[in-house]
Amino acid sequence: MLAALVAATSLPVQAQPERLLVITTSPDLKSLVEAVGGDRVEVESLSQPEQDPHAIEVKPAQLLRARQAAMLVKVGLDHEPWLARLPAVSAPVVDASRTVPLLQTETPRLRTERNAHTHAYGNTHYWLDPKNAWTITASILAALASLSPADRTTFEARREAFLSRLEERLAAWETTLAAHRGARIVVVHDSWSYFAERFGLKIVAAAEPNPGVPPSPRELAALLDRLRGSDVRVLIADPHSDPSLVRQIADKGGIKAVTLLPSGRDYIGLFEENVRRLAQALKSEQ
Amino acid sequence: MTELLLWPFVAGLVLTGIHVYFGLHVLARKVVFVDLSLAQVAALGLAVAILAGHPVQSEAAYWYAFAFAIAGAVLIALVRPYEGALQQEAVIGIVYAVSAALGVLVLDRAPQGAEHIKQLLVGTILTVTPQEVTSLAALYAAIGALHLLLRRPIMQASFGSQDMPRGVLLFWDALFYASFALVVTSSVRVAGVLLVFCYLIVPAALAGLLATGFVARLVSGWMLGAALTAAGLVASWVWDLPTGPAVVTAFGAAMALAALAFAARRLTLRKSALLASSAATIAGGLLLVVPQMDQPWLDVLEGAVPPLQTVFLSASERATREEMLQSVARAREELTRLRALEQDVRWNKVEMDSEKAERLRQYLAGKSELSAGDSLVLRHLHGKARERQRYLLGLPLLALGIWGLWALLRRRSSMAIGSN
Numbered sequence: 242m243l244a245a246l247v248a249a250t251s252l253p254v255q256a257q258p259e260r261l262l263v264i265t266t267s268p269d270l271k272s273l274v275e276a277v278g279g280d281r282v283e284v285e286s287l288s289q290p291e292q293d294p295h296a297i298e299v300k301p302a303q304l305l306r307a308r309q310a311a312m313l314v315k316v317g318l319d320h321e322p323w324l325a326r327l328p329a330v331s332a333p334v335v336d337a338s339r340t341v342p343l344l345q346t347e348t349p350r351l352r353t354e355r356n357a358h359t360h361a362y363g364n365t366h367y368w369l370d371p372k373n374a375w376t377i378t379a380s381i382l383a384a385l386a387s388l389s390p391a392d393r394t395t396f397e398a399r400r401e402a403f404l405s406r407l408e409e410r411l412a413a414w415e416t417t418l419a420a421h422r423g424a425r426i427v428v429v430h431d432s433w434s435y436f437a438e439r440f441g442l443k444i445v446a447a448a449e450p451n452p453g454v455p456p457s458p459r460e461l462a463a464l465l466d467r468l469r470g471s472d473v474r475v476l477i478a479d480p481h482s483d484p485s486l487v488r489q490i491a492d493k494g495g496i497k498a499v500t501l502l503p504s505g506r507d508y509i510g511l512f513e514e515n516v517r518r519l520a521q522a523l524k525s526e527q
Numbered sequence: 528m529t530e531l532l533l534w535p536f537v538a539g540l541v542l543t544g545i546h547v548y549f550g551l552h553v554l555a556r557k558v559v560f561v562d563l564s565l566a567q568v569a570a571l572g573l574a575v576a577i578l579a580g581h582p583v584q585s586e587a588a589y590w591y592a593f594a595f596a597i598a599g600a601v602l603i604a605l606v607r608p609y610e611g612a613l614q615q616e617a618v619i620g621i622v623y624a625v626s627a628a629l630g631v632l633v634l635d636r637a638p639q640g641a642e643h644i645k646q647l648l649v650g651t652i653l654t655v656t657p658q659e660v661t662s663l664a665a666l667y668a669a670i671g672a673l674h675l676l677l678r679r680p681i682m683q684a685s686f687g688s689q690d691m692p693r694g695v696l697l698f699w700d701a702l703f704y705a706s707f708a709l710v711v712t713s714s715v716r717v718a719g720v721l722l723v724f725c726y727l728i729v730p731a732a733l734a735g736l737l738a739t740g741f742v743a744r745l746v747s748g749w750m751l752g753a754a755l756t757a758a759g760l761v762a763s764w765v766w767d768l769p770t771g772p773a774v775v776t777a778f779g780a781a782m783a784l785a786a787l788a789f790a791a792r793r794l795t796l797r798k799s800a801l802l803a804s805s806a807a808t809i810a811g812g813l814l815l816v817v818p819q820m821d822q823p824w825l826d827v828l829e830g831a832v833p834p835l836q837t838v839f840l841s842a843s844e845r846a847t848r849e850e851m852l853q854s855v856a857r858a859r860e861e862l863t864r865l866r867a868l869e870q871d872v873r874w875n876k877v878e879m880d881s882e883k884a885e886r887l888r889q890y891l892a893g894k895s896e897l898s899a900g901d902s903l904v905l906r907h908l909h910g911k912a913r914e915r916q917r918y919l920l921g922l923p924l925l926a927l928g929i930w931g932l933w934a935l936l937r938r939r940s941s942m943a944i945g946s947n
Contacts, residue, residue: 292641293641298631298635425873425874443873445874446874454769455769455770455771456653456769457763457764457767457768457770457773458531458532458760458763458764458770459764460767461531461653462530462531465531467870470876471874471875472875473874480642481642481643483646483651484583484584484643485651485654485655485656486651486654488654489654489656
């Protein structure tokens with residue numbers, strides 16, 4: 242019955258596509274697809290910024306939309322393990338990670354020895370470096386243009402406009418954080434490597450060596466010990482970090498905790514907010 | 528160690544105090560899973576609170592959780608008089624599953640809470656604060672005092688309810704489950720569902736094996752709970768383990784030890800011989816048929832008695848093995864030292880220019896790759912030895928096991944014929 246329903250509802254869409262329906266796995270990618278596609282695309286994200294991107298439960302309506310989609314854009318690597326369980330999508334799939342220079346791509350064994358965020362193919366939070374928007378939007382542009390060749394020039398112009406706005410903002414963010422270049426920080430979860438690399442921050446440790454597993458007392462003690470004699474002043478937490486762990490590290494380590502957002506509905510707005518929060522935290526601790 | 532583990536230990540003592548008491552009641556009432564069920568209902572309450580716009584750590588969220596747990600408790604109390612038609616345990620299971628599913632539905636509308644509720648179920652006893660422990664202790668002292676005052680009817684409702692009129696029983700059941708819901712809601716916030724369940728059931732169950740009488744069981748349960756909390760915390764420190772799961776495992780290990788001790792008391796010579804022969808048959812058979820399979824028992828034996836592996840290697844293979852072992856040990860030592868140095872550089876305790884730091888990082892990566900190569904050689908030699916152990920060790924073991932079983936079973940049948 243579901244198949245019949247899918248067939249019935251997908252027919253009119255395929256017959257006369259007005260706007261290209263693009264499905265993305267994350268809201269950040271949705272924002273980037275919209276930046277390139279403008280009013281020629283209708284974009285839906287399968288996950289919300291507040292959700293854990295690794296564990297999404299796809300709903301029937303979303304499944305239906307995914308089947309109707311002209312194109313699917315994913316973060317790639319092993320960021321969305323749930324995507325493999327979705328029934329095969331006939332539309333072309335854009336893996337946004339393909340052209341991005343990745344960090345932490347050593348073999349997983351090496352990284353587990355060093356207790357880093359254990360993704361098999363490298364750290365997946367690459368959209369948190371604004372510079373990577375250049376390559377991500379290039380992949381999106383190529384895919385959109387092959388779906389709708391007539392609109393290629395429009396897409397190119399929109400992308401150029403978006404990137405020049407981003408470039409301008411990036412310069413402003415770098416100026417805001419310039420005073421703190423080289424500052425050492427501690428993160429709860431190892432999702433900030435790209436962001437730190439771009440803005441010249443040095444991540445010295447992650448409080449939660451394995452995501453979702455609380456640190457052992459000895460790991461916590463070692464971290465607190467290190468913190469007391471160090472020049473580290475700020476701890477970056479994610480919205481879903483364990484609040485009691487964050488509070489304990491902040492209190493006992495004598496540092497300030499700031500929650501940054503790893504994902505947002507508006508790509509530029511996401512950085513505006515994160516840079517504002519981080520600058521405030523770093524400034525108040527000087 | 529004491530600085531970080533003191534408050535978790537005190538929290539463990541407070542939890543032991545109230546939960547052993549409730550555990551004895553719960554075991555007598557045969558509603559073991561009521562705790563998990565009520566905790567899940569409380570989590571549903573939290574999810575609803577988040578949907579209503581309250582932060583997960585707020586007072587309002589706590590009262591939501593408590594109100595939901597009370598509703599669940601009353602529902603469970605209401606079912607008890609109809610035990611004949613509808614088992615209370617079935618209702619407890621249904622409440623658990625449905626509230627878990629409802630929680631998912633609610634969180635779908637309020638996704639920002641999902642992670643926090645997951646953490647809540649796992650628990651964070653390591654990062655408990657003194658304020659949390661003292662307010663928990665005050666609350667549980669009050670509940671304990673209330674139960675002490677009303678001990679006669681409450682005990683009767685749990686341990687001898689058949690003489691109570693139905694309406695009266697319902698009242699005392701509702702009071703019991705309501706105070707239990709309050710305890711569960713408060714404990715889970717600090718220790719997580721799994722740990723709270725262990726505090727409730729394990730010491731009470733072990734005390735049931737060791738002592739008779741409510742007070743004797745309560746006191747021995749308290750001592751067990753305190754000792755196991757300490758054991759779990761020390762294990763978590765010594766072996767570098769997440770604290771909550773380590774304490775849960777300590778409780779599980781105690782239960783397993785008690786079960787083994789009870790089984791050992793019933794073990795006769797003949798039964799142990801049968802067990803040993805069966806084990807030898809299975810282990811020898813597996814080694815013979817699938818030598819490439821992981822054989823953990825043989826790995827442990829080889830670790831304790833290396834010749835068990837080396838006699839199956841040629842002289843040159845033995846020399847290679849020795850060399851690789853030394854090289855791996857040397858590399859491990861060097862890597863530990865350099866990793867510590869890298870950490871010091873990262874934390875700015877040691878000055879190093881960025882080029883040199885990068886060289887150090889790359890050297891570390893290369894060195895651990897090389898060392899991994901050596902380990903691979905060791906694995907290969909290990910596989911070679913296993914291939915030879917297959918016949919020289921597996922076959923005799925299998926034969927010994929089968930002979931043992933045959934001899935034991937033949938004796939039994941001849942005894943049976945003799946007695947006829």
